[in-house]
Amino acid sequence: MAYRAAVAGVGLTEATSPRKQTRSTIELCQQAVQATLAHSGASPDSIDAIVTGNIDGFEGTVLGAKHVTRLLGIGADLPVTIVNTGGTTGGNLMQVAARMVRSGTHRRVLVLGGPTFFGSTDLQSAINTNSPMIIEQPLGMGGYHMGAFAASAYQERYGLTADDLAAVAVADHAKASRNPFAHLRYEMTPEEVLAGRPLSSPLTQPMVCPISTSAVAMLVADPEDVADLATTPALIKAMGMSADPYLGGGKGDFSRMQNLANLARRVYALADIRDPLGEFDAVEIFAPYAHMQPMQLEALGFAPPGGGIDLIRSGATDAGGTLPTNMSGGPKCTNAGVAGELAPYAYAALQVMGDAPASIQIPGARRSLGHGTGGSFFQFENLAIFESLARSN
Amino acid sequence: MTTTANTETAAPTQAVHWDLHYDIHLGETWSQFMEGLRQKKILATGCSSCVRVFVPPQAYCESCFEPTDGWRELPHEGTLEVFTVAWHGFTGGPQAPYAIGAIRLDGASTLLMHWVVGVDFTPGADVREQLPFGTRVRAVWAEERTGQILDIAHFEPVG
Numbered sequence: 001m002a003y004r005a006a007v008a009g010v011g012l013t014e015a016t017s018p019r020k021q022t023r024s025t026i027e028l029c030q031q032a033v034q035a036t037l038a039h040s041g042a043s044p045d046s047i048d049a050i051v052t053g054n055i056d057g058f059e060g061t062v063l064g065a066k067h068v069t070r071l072l073g074i075g076a077d078l079p080v081t082i083v084n085t086g087g088t089t090g091g092n093l094m095q096v097a098a099r100m101v102r103s104g105t106h107r108r109v110l111v112l113g114g115p116t117f118f119g120s121t122d123l124q125s126a127i128n129t130n131s132p133m134i135i136e137q138p139l140g141m142g143g144y145h146m147g148a149f150a151a152s153a154y155q156e157r158y159g160l161t162a163d164d165l166a167a168v169a170v171a172d173h174a175k176a177s178r179n180p181f182a183h184l185r186y187e188m189t190p191e192e193v194l195a196g197r198p199l200s201s202p203l204t205q206p207m208v209c210p211i212s213t214s215a216v217a218m219l220v221a222d223p224e225d226v227a228d229l230a231t232t233p234a235l236i237k238a239m240g241m242s243a244d245p246y247l248g249g250g251k252g253d254f255s256r257m258q259n260l261a262n263l264a265r266r267v268y269a270l271a272d273i274r275d276p277l278g279e280f281d282a283v284e285i286f287a288p289y290a291h292m293q294p295m296q297l298e299a300l301g302f303a304p305p306g307g308g309i310d311l312i313r314s315g316a317t318d319a320g321g322t323l324p325t326n327m328s329g330g331p332k333c334t335n336a337g338v339a340g341e342l343a344p345y346a347y348a349a350l351q352v353m354g355d356a357p358a359s360i361q362i363p364g365a366r367r368s369l370g371h372g373t374g375g376s377f378f379q380f381e382n383l384a385i386f387e388s389l390a391r392s393n
Numbered sequence: 394m395t396t397t398a399n400t401e402t403a404a405p406t407q408a409v410h411w412d413l414h415y416d417i418h419l420g421e422t423w424s425q426f427m428e429g430l431r432q433k434k435i436l437a438t439g440c441s442s443c444v445r446v447f448v449p450p451q452a453y454c455e456s457c458f459e460p461t462d463g464w465r466e467l468p469h470e471g472t473l474e475v476f477t478v479a480w481h482g483f484t485g486g487p488q489a490p491y492a493i494g495a496i497r498l499d500g501a502s503t504l505l506m507h508w509v510v511g512v513d514f515t516p517g518a519d520v521r522e523q524l525p526f527g528t529r530v531r532a533v534w535a536e537e538r539t540g541q542i543l544d545i546a547h548f549e550p551v552g
Contacts, residue, residue: 198480255475
């Protein structure tokens with residue numbers, strides 16, 4: 001009977017634009033799974049369940065990725081659990097797998113996040129189908145239109161400038177340029193970010209994530225049963241998820257991320273985190289739009305309200321700072337749907353395993369934070385805290 | 394389904410197109426709301442155990458999990474709390490640019506999302522300077538109303 005769960009292996013594929021992607025969804029998923037097995041050292045027959053999922057309509061299917069699982073090369077008789085929580089599916093995959101292992105019903109669960117943003121010829125059109133029907137869908141909102149409400153309200157309340165938004169995007173691009181698994185691996189200047197095509201005020205295209213194709217997988221295992229594995233597992237010390245109202249108008253206040261702040265309090269208490277800024281060695285947060293990163297840093301207790309941008313501009317969130325954040329370049333530079341939402345957990349786990357790509361590894365990282373958010377108007381939030389297992393023992 | 398001969402400049406793909414129609418049942422609460430709109434009334438429900446007033450109406454309070462107990466008509470005016478200008482839309486959506494706002498109708502605890510007019514869409518214009526957050530707005534009714542959210546054509550600044 002296991003009461004703990006750990007990430008014992010991670011597999012990432014390289015990311016590209018849909019146009020350049022020569023592999024199919026199934027081939028990318030196979031590649032991520034094989035990479036996970038290779039990283040963990042686990043034999044395929046030691047895996048006893050798969051958790052995967054997708055987002056309705058985004059791939060031209062509502063199959064929930066069920067069509068992929070038999071083709072992964074790890075056996076035909078594995079139980080499959082499908083998760084579909086819209087944009088947060090990726091983060092919730094790991095949480096479901098961890099609960100299966102913690103409960104003792106499963107020993108090793110493979111978590112698979114596929115390239116959900118792959119096929120749609122106009123992704124904003126697909127996202128609009130997931131916005132609240134009847135009341136809000138007729139108004140014409142895709143993902144970045146919904147995101148722009150928070151950007152506008154936060155700017156109004158705290159004075160965040162366009163230059164501030166550009167600074168966030170510039171920092172993300174600098175980080176992504178060092179990550180071999182990132183999609184947009186080029187640096188940008190603030191002038192280039194500001195001169196980008198306006199999408200939905202105040203956001204320009206370079207302030208918004210790309211549509212990427214990649215797959216991410218991980219192995220969630222019983223940490224007492226890892227003798228045959230090759231990695232230093234990342235213990236999932238604490239985790240949780242939380243939901244807001246579905247209607248955008250139910251949020252009440254777009255200028256703060258109260259739902260995330262509530263969740264952070266709950267998850268920090270589980271892991272006995274009392275000084276968030278001092279207790280994490282690496283943070284990976286799901287901030288596909290530039291304004292989200294300062295807002296999330298505040299909700300997570302790393303900065304006072306309105307102070308997120310000061311933390312970013314201080315260099316604290318860069319490599320070598322006190323709170324290295326999104327060393328991967330984050331979803332602002334690589335966003336492949338379910339794979340993109342699983343990625344923060346994958347990178348946060350890799351950091352404390354000591355197995356992140358050398359160019360983005362924080363030396364000696366022992367505790368990290370992973371975050372996901374998504375759904376219409378970012379209805380759902382999820383968080384997990386990872387610790388290097390050597391420390392917990 | 395059609396096959397695209399798109400192999401020279403990009404990875405080969407095959408087109409898939411969905412053309413599906415659905416009739417979504419509004420239920421009792423939203424049916425009443427939509428009938429109100431047809432009659433130029435904005436109807437809301439209130440929680441039976443707290444002070445929250447919901448528009449669009451809800452049968453249950455999301456905070457107390459108690460049923461809402463009674464209908465009330467809200468004024469057609471409120472405060473524009475935030476808006477965004479969609480400079481770039483999407484296939485099948487409204488013609489960009491358009492402005493979508495979150496409006497706090499007087500007496501409502503929730504925001505009502507709807508189109509707002511009164512913004513100059515000249516490229517490069519400071520849209521928020523022209524329509525500051527906090528501007529008072531009122532509903533403009535569509536000539537023909539059929540019991541749907543677009544029976545309110547949009548909201549416009551008062552005065």
